Structures are given as structure tokens and as C-alpha cells.
Amino acid sequence: MGQHDPRLAELLCALSVSLDLAMAQPPEKSIRSCLVATRLADRLGVADKRTIYYATLLRHLGCTATTHEELYLLGPRAAELRPLAERTDSSSRKESLNYLRHVGKGTGIRRFQYVARTMAAGEADLLRAVCEVGSMLAERLGLGPATSEALYQNLERWDGKGTPKGLAGSEIHIATRVAEVATQAVIVGGETLQKRAGGWLDPEIVAAYDDSLVADLDEIDVWQATLDAEPQPWSTTQDLDELARTFAYFVDLKSPYLFGHSTGVAILADEAARLLHLEEAERATLRRAALLHDLGRVAVPTAVWERPGPLRRADWEQVRLHPYQAERILARSPVLEPIAVLAALHHERLDGSGYPRHAKGGELSTAARILAAADCYQALTQDRPHRSAHSPQGAAELILGQAAAGRLDGRCVKAVLAAAGQQVPGRRMSRPAGLTEREIDVLRLLARGSSNADIARELVVSRRTAEHHVQHIYGKIGVSTRAGAALFAMQHGLFTQ
Template sequence: MARDELRLAEPLCALSVTLDLAMAQPLEKSIRSCLVAIRLAQRLGLPAVEQRTVYYATLLRHLGCTATTHEEAHQFGPRAAELRPLAERTDSSDSRATLAILRQIGKGGGVRRLQYFTRVLTAGKTGEAEILLAVCEVGSMLAKRLHLGPEVAAALYQNLERWDGAGSPKGLAGEEIAIATRIAEVATQAVIFTNLGGPEAVQTAFGKRQGGWLDPGVVAVFNPDLLKDLDTIDVWQHALDAEPEPRRHVPADRLDDVARAFAHFVDLKSPYLFGHSTGVADLVDQAAPKLRLDDDQRAIVRQAAYLHDLGRAAVPTSVWERKSELRRADWEQVRLHPYHSERILARSTALEPVAALVGLHHERLDGSGYPKQSKAGELPVGARLLAVADVYQALTQSRPHRPARSPAAAADAVLAEVAAGRLDGDCARAVLEAAGQQVPGRLTSRPAGLSEREVQVLRLVACGRSNAEIARELVVSPRTAEHHVQHIYGKIGVSTRAAAALFAMQNGLFTP
């Protein structure tokens, strides 16, 4: 797809998967709900303009869901994210069902579980109302930033209202609630209960909830046939095809607005992350001309910076806010967040170039990064630039386990990573200059992420020195010398002295 002819639905369908991750729901749950909602709107005979509101209001129904993850982790415990699917399907007027939620509070908190119960009881209805209001407000605000129109923004603000007036945040009732909101609720619950127990579970839930939680008029036109093909069709393509006319298009220069809105969405996940993605985007945008990137390349790496951390939504906030050392299980989740970011974005043809960079933002030149352990030759300049900007920006912000570093101290840390062969020297210079930092006159990064010591060893290997001779010359043990040699061979992808010598010559490593 040409970058000047983008259908807005395509990136938004891709990005809706982030909402599924944040809500701990199956992937494409939002897209499936959107399809069912459009079918309901058609059965109700809504005009195309209202169907379009239904489409976006359902697809992006949980746009405000990261607004309160910090508060939820604080109140409900380290496994607060697991409460979300349960809460989404629980009728608040059903005391027995609500009790099931209370039983989950504090799980995973060990001896602190009672503390979480106390926090929930202390917060009471006021605390709950504040959380619900925040979700609605943020969803509505982000819809406006996406230029989806006041109708979609209003529908998202009313997401948690109920037909009987017992919902939040305004206690609206009946037809005071936007029709798009009422349809989105029925469609979402239909998909949820289909996953849980099939058509019978849907009919049981609707029988109990119509006239209370759900609009009985919308429930009346629901038929299980609206769901029966969702496991056999390509729901992604069908959702794109189902967008009502006139379909929204976004100019290439407005794609930044979409990317920026989702940067705000994911950075809301924790106060420690506020402004991180937009800060990285500002740095790469200012640094790109210094690396002679053309306008298209500059736009792609800037959008990648906005979107690089979407995969954080898949990781519980309690992990990002852990003040002690991350456990092995925590690290496994953290190491996968670039993968999640890439897979989300790669669903959209328009965002494929962005996805390719996003998946590499934690890789390092020497192969020590994650999740792929890619090496220098596999990392394009855009990925190298993004990696440096991400490191610098993160260091200048506080994290649960450390305070923020000064800009000068963050710059020193980046330079140390360059010297160690992990970050690119040219990209580091560009980012640090964009950040207003002084950069030494000589700043280079070696090919394949080799450190300066490894370059020394490679020169000796290329000249035919044995491990014992290398050890004596560098004053290290023979075992250490052997380790260096094997590590270098792995980095540069060779297995013989002659190939190592050719690599060194091709990359000018015999020149001081």
C-alpha cells in the first residue's frame, strides 16, 4: 500500500490487538466484536454514518484500559491483570458473581495478600468509581487524538454505562446511552461468552442481562448465526471489508497522529513510563538528518519510536514496577515485548516497515540483545538509531529500581555501551548531539559489535598467533584467550584463521 493512501482501519485493526493484550483477552477479540457489532447495526437498520461509529467504538472499545493499570496493581496485587477478563464479563448487580472477583484479590501477593484486601476495602466505591471514570475519560481523549469524531469519543466515554442506569461514570440509562455503546456491549459479551461456552452460554447470559446491563432492543435482534462463521473466516480481512462507507483514509503525514496516540496509550501503563515513547521519537527525529536518512526513512524510524513499546501491554504492570531484581519468569515476559510489538504492527501492510525496526529495538551489535540475539550485520541503521535513543531516554527517566540519571551521566553510559561494542557509534553521536550533549571527537563502533579488546585479539588471530601466544601478549590466561577467539568467530560468522583475516581486512581493522 502506498504510504500516501492509507486506510485508517488497517493500522487501527492492527493496534486493536494491543488492547486485547492489555485486557488479557484472546488476540482478535476486539476485531471479532467489531464484526458482530456491525452485523447487529445492520440488523437494526442504522444508517451508514452511525454504523461507522459502531465500527470504531467497538474496535477500540478498550482504548482507555492502560489508564489505571498502576492503580489496579497497587490495589489488587501483582496478578491484577488476570482480574480483567473476569471483571469484563461479570454483572456488577450479581452479588455472587462479584464475590468471585473478590476471591482473586491479592493473588500472587504472598504474605501481603491481606494488605491488598485492606486497600480495596479502604478505597471502597469511591476508589472504584475513580478507576472507571479514568478508563472512560482516557478512551474518549485518545479517540479525539485519532480524529475519529465526537460520536466515537462520546461512545467510548459511555463504555461502562448500563441500560438500567446502574453503570458509570454518569449513571445514564436507556436511550440516554449512545446506540454505538449499547451495540458494542452486546457484541463484546457475545464474543466473550462464545469463547467460554458457545451459543448456549451467550443465550443464558443475555437472558439474565437484557433490561439490566444490556439494551433489550439490541439483544432482541441478536442471533447466534452472527457468530457461527468467526472460527472459519479471516476475521482480520472481513473486519477491514466491513468498515462502512465512506471509509476513512489518513494521509501519510497524519500517520504520526495515530502512532503518537498509541504511544500515549502504552506509556500510561506506569508512571515510570510517562513520555518515554514520545521522548524516543523526538530524539530519533532530530538525529535522523545527522545520519543522512531521507524523509521516508526518517518518518519510518520516528513512527517506530512511537510504537516500539506496544508489546509492554502484554506484560503485567507489576513487572514493570518491581523494585527488586526481576525474577526469571519476569525476564521471560520482558524479553518478549519487542516480539509482541513487531507481531502487532506486522499485521498491517502499511506498518510493515515500522514493524521490522520495532522488533529490533532491544538487539545489540554484539548479539547480546533480545529477543532474537541479532548481530550487527542484521541491524539496519534505523534499528541502531532506535536502540540508542531508547537507552538514552530510559536512563534519563526514573525506574522502580533506580533514580533518573542526569543527561550527562546518561550520555556517559551510552558511550560506554559503544565502547563495549553493543551500540552503534555513529547513531550514538547523532542521538547525543540531538540531546544537546558533548560528544568526544573520536567515536567509533567496530563491525559485528566487536569490542576494542576483541579487535586486538582478531588482529593477532589473523596474523597466525596461537591461543598461548595471544595470552602472553595480552597478559591473560590461555583459557581467556581461547574464549575470546571463539566468541569473535561467533560474532563475525567464520571458523578459520584465513576467513578471520579476510574479515579484518574487509573492515579496515588493520588500520589504527
């Protein structure tokens, strides 16, 4: 491995911080769990440490897939329940009731509605979606079938009471079993592990654990220790664009309003950069920054992004910080640092009215100006909770108005509009997985959470016909959850066509 070659672990350790934020956990929780898992693997003499390493580090890769549904079921403070959910033993009546006591908290009389929804619906479908999407994203990262399988089994239990398949004992991948023990050790400590051995957790792995495995975590450089623990360190031959695209999907799954946003911005920004003759290296940095520009969104509760009315002061403060959060996540890796600096500028404006830095014209490179224009145009052409999507022509008028007012760069705006003119919605393209045009329409609605009845009304067909379409779509694309359908649609650009 060359001296300056990037290590995959270095890139993924940096990006794993976004998983921690999405789970409302402290930064480096995933890294700590990964380090403990590799130490456990050494004690157990497990040969495939690489799968354990990545399956633990990326354990929550599918966690954005269900935030929209969680908001509906659990209430506006759903994000705050995630740390509690992660340490709740679902087979314990006492722990399950304690979790239920927090559902809908702070919503007054509406709390009974959220509790009733949660009790009626349960969380099996949500958990299955998390596993399915995590596995699909791991496959995109090229981490191998073992890691994808381990993530798909992420929520199985030793006693067979888990999901998505109800596997038990050694039927569960060893990497999944080790990752669960390591993660719980970091969250709740060794004493609780002993109580859960033989039920939630593999008793043999719990027996191999003692607190010496976590005793030094507050004293050492956990980041460096986790990099040093990477089995057979190797430089990544994976296209950095593909890694960035995978995490763009991870971010955009957070809300149906965001589906395809990051990839759409990247397409516009890259083509605009070509039209403006940016150097290839700067164009590549811009393209990757566009894919990752909204990584900080995961730190903001979905209730904020989906608020139908004006943002409250506290909400707005969180929104203003999401570019900063993206920069802090990406800057942890020297390879991603140039991308971090650019990504953080996507809401800045030439007149200093942007955020979070209030940077002005002279501080904004051409690439930063392109990114701001592309982000603005793409957002205008998508539905938002407080408005419907603007037509391409309407969005063009609005973004040109921003340029005339001195907030966006006129030359960059024109380049973005030229790029968008080559992507007129409705043009015919080859369709993936043999899907028909009507099935594409159904897939878009399905991915956004529409029921069969909703789809039937929207497309003016019978409910039975809608159900028939949905069954065929799931069969053709090889997924079984709404979140999986949404990820498939984003991967094939079906929200940006």
C-alpha cells in the same frame, strides 16, 4: 480510494490487537466484537454504523490508564483479573463476590490487605479514568465527536448503575449500547445476554441478537471480514505520525515510570536521523517505529515493569519478548510492516548481546542503531523502579560506555547525544492551557499518582495550597482523573522537557 492507499480500519484493526493484549484477552477479540456489532447494527437499522464500528473496535482504548492503580489495589496478578472483570455484572452480589475472591490471589497473608483496599476504594475512579482517557485518545485519532462520546460512556449501564455519569436507557449512546452487547456476546455468549437484558444491557439490542451472529467466527477470516464490514471504506488522510503518537501515549500510560518514554525516544531518534542525513522516507519510518517500539509492553503485566528488584526468570522471559510482540502487532498491516521490522530491533546490540533475536552489527541498519541508542539514552534519563533517573551528563557517560564496549554504534550515540543537547531539561517554553511553572511541577507529580499531601511535602507548600493547585490544574486542562492529567502532560511533552 487508490489501490495502495491505507484504510484507517486496516491500521486500527492491527493496533486493536494491543488492546486485546492489554486486557489479557485473546488476539482478535476486539475485531470479533466489532464484526458482531456491525451485524447487530444492520439488524437494528442503525444509520451511524461508522461510530458503532470504531467505538467497538477501540472499546478498550483507555485500558492502560489504570494498570498502576490496579496493581496497588488488586495485587501483582491484577492483569489476570481483567478478563474476569470484563464479564462480571457489578450489580450481581454473587458475581461481585466471585470477583473479590480472586483479588490478591497468590500473595499469602497480604491478600487480606488487597481485598481490604479494593473494598474500601472501590473501582469507580478507575473506571472513570478508563472512560476519560479512551475518549481523549479517540479524539486524537480524529474519529469524530460521536465516537469520543461513545467511548466516554463506555461503562454506562442500561439500568443507570454504570459510570462515569450514571446515564440510563436511551441516554446512553446507541454505539455504546451496541458495543457492549456485541462484546459480551463474544465473551460470554447469548444465554448470558438474556439474563442481563434490562439491567446491564439494552433489552431491545439483546432481543435483536441470536447466536447466528457469532456462529461462523471460528470458520471465517475474521480479520478480512471485519475490514470488509467497515462502513464506507476510506483511505486515511490522517497523519500516520499522529496515529503512532496516539498509541505511544496508550503504551506509556501503563506505568508512571514510562510517561513520555516513547515520544521522547521518537524526538531523539528523528533529530539524530536528521543529523546523520538519513533519507526522508527512512527517517519517517524510524520516527514512527520509535513511537510504536514499545507497543509489546502491554502484553507484560505492570507488576513486572514496576518490580523494584531484579527480575525473576519468568519475568525476564516476558520482557525479552516484548519487542517481538510489538512486531507481531504491527506486522498485521502491510502499511505498518516496515515499521514493525524496525521497531522489533530496539533492544538488539552490535555484539549480539541484545534481545530477542541476538542480531549482530551487520544485521542492524543505521536506523536500527539510532533507535537502540535513543531508547537506551531516554530510559537512562527516566526513573525506574530499581533506580532514580540519571542526569543528562550521567546518561551520556553510560551510553558512551556502551559504545566503547561495542554494544551501541558510536556515531549514532553521538548523534543522539547531540539531539539530546538541544533538549536540556529546565529550559523555558510556552506552557499549555495557561499553566504556570509551579502548576507544571504539580501536574507532573499529580500525573504520577502523588496525593495532595505528597505534593505538599515535595514542593514544600501547605496541603491546602497543593489542593488549590490541583483544582486549578484540573479546571485549566479540562480533565478530572489522574490518568487524564497524565495523558494531557504527555501530549504536551511535559515529561520530556
